[in-house]
Structure formats: structure tokens, C-alpha cells
Amino acid sequence: IDLLDHRIEGLIADMPGGQSPDEPPEPSEPGASPRYLAAVDRLDEIAGIGPRAAQVIIAEIGLSMAVFPTPGHLVSWAKLAPRTIQSGAMRRKGRTGHGNSYRRSVLGEAAIAASRTDTFLGARYRRLVKRIGKAKALVAVARSVLVIIWHLLNDATSRFHDLGPEFFNQHTNTERRTRNHVRQLETLGYTVTLTPAAA
Secondary structure (H helix, E strand, C coil): CCHHHHHHHHHHHHCCCCCCCCCCCCCCCCCCEEECCCHHHHHHHHCCCCHHHHHHHHHHCCCCCCCCCHHHHHHCCCCCEEEEECCCCCEECCCCCCCCCCCHHHHHEEEEHHCCCCCHHHHHHHHHHHHCCHHHHHHHHHHHHHHHHHHHHCCCCCCCCEEEECCCHHHCCHHHHHHHHHHHHCCCCCCCCCCCCCC
């Protein structure tokens, strides 16, 4: 196992962009730009992904994102994009597809691990699981992880920064949610009067 681990690390280091350059670029402003890290180290910073998972992902999708112009292209290629099946006027949601089993399993494991964390990805899973169920929520989190991976591999100087579990609450349109709740209650036959809460 140690011999195989050593060979894997050597092969990844030989890939273009697989290891840090001898002289990392200096940031333009103090603390403004993080130092250059090897691809495995940058992917390891994502919640739910460890060094081994990062190595498998790099082995399966490579380091060059030139073949994927957008994150959507990578997600579609990995068979994680939602599908819509249409026949005449009828539309229904289709399965995402199987894709590469190694890639799918490592992203699934990363999604499960991320769903248990107190991070943006964990909060995303907890929001979705109430509405669409566990399996679909994990696929959605795996898709989010893959989008993050595309951005990190597309720019060798980029680093992962977690948005935090409160991201969704901070970016919620309170007025729109209030209108939706009022409309639902009025549909049930209630008359709603809004009064501001006491300070």
C-alpha cells in the first residue's frame, strides 16, 4: 500500500499543475491573495474531501478544465446534471444517469461527509433534504462540490473559502417569503394581519 501511495503521489506531481512551483507568486496586497498550493491540497480544503478523494477526482477528471468551458459542462459530463424528459406537453424529471462509477462513488462519499458538517454544503443539504429527500439532496450536494472543484482547477491560484452555514439565511428575501406565507394562509381561508414584532 505504501508503494502504491508513493507511486500515486509521484504520478500526480508529474502532471502539469500537480505540484507547487518553486517560486510561488507574491500577492499584490498583503493577505489579499492566498499562496499557490498543489491541486490535491486545494481540493483537500473542500468540506468532505480528503487527500485520497482529491487524488481519485484528479485521476478521473484531470487537471485541465480547458475541455469544460463552464462548470455546467463538467457537471453534465459527470452525469450529475438534472434532466427533464419531455413527450409532447408532458414533462417529468429524469434520472441523472450512472456515469463513471469511481467518480460517482467518491463524489457521493464527499457529499455524505459534507452533509454532516457545519458549512455551506452541510446547510445546503439540510435545506434540500426536507423538500426533495435524502438521495436527491446528496446528488445536489455532489453537484455543488463538483462546481467548486471546477473553479479551483480552472484557476491554479484560487483557494476554497466556505460561505458558512448562515449564507442562505443572510440571502433570503424576507418580503418575498412573507408574501408567500400570507398567500398560503389566505388560500386556506384565513385573514392575515401583519404587525411588527416588539423589539
